[in-house]
Amino acid sequence: MKRIIALVLTATIGLALVGCGTKTNTSEDSSAKTTEQTSTQESKEKESTEVPEVTYESFESLLNSFANEEYYYNEANTLKLLTDEDETAFVKKAETALDKVLSDEKIDKSKAKVYQYYRNVNGKKDQVAYVITYGDNNTAEKVYEVYSDVSDDFEITFKEVKENSDIIAHKQFAELFKGEF
Structure with a gap:
């Protein structure tokens, strides 16, 4: 019984490590993504707040x-x-x-x-x-x-x-x- 519990705990820990540790992010990758997301968000905000310029025919x-x-x-x-x-x-x-x-x-x-x-x-x-x-x-x-x-x-x-x-x-x-x- 102790062996089964130990195997289940080991398997759970192993799966958790595999799920969390499959991709290693460096701080450079993380900051690049954050900067890209911020600039994308800012451009979307500008698009939504900019009023299209009206041209008049007469x-x-x-x-x-x-x-x-x-x-x-x-x-x-x-x-x-x-x-x-x-x-x-x-x-x-x-x-x-x-x-x-x-x-x-x-x-x-x-x-x-x-x-x-x-x-x-x-x-x-x-x-x-x-x-x-x-x-x-x-x-x-x-x-x-x-x-x-x-x-x-x-x-x-x-x-x-x-x-x-x-x-x-x-x-x-x-x-x-x-x-x-």
């Missing part, structure tokens, strides 16, 4: 991307004007209000392109006009955002004018803006 799509970040859309019916006549009347009223603001802010509309965007979130209506001023060579100089509130009866109340340097700094802005002329 100036409108570029400007829409900036406006859509704040839920503004370039259709006046976003405000729920419903009829074409209401929409046309509102757009004219908005242009008149914007002209007054630009005059008050001393922004020359004759050397500017204006792009209107509208938002209706939870019943609160407002609009933003992107006003892009340009020089004699049709190169954009500044981008202004003109914010206004819109009441339930579609009256327009001016809120503020801000300069937006992020839009003009976009790498495709200058190239795509040339297509607006």
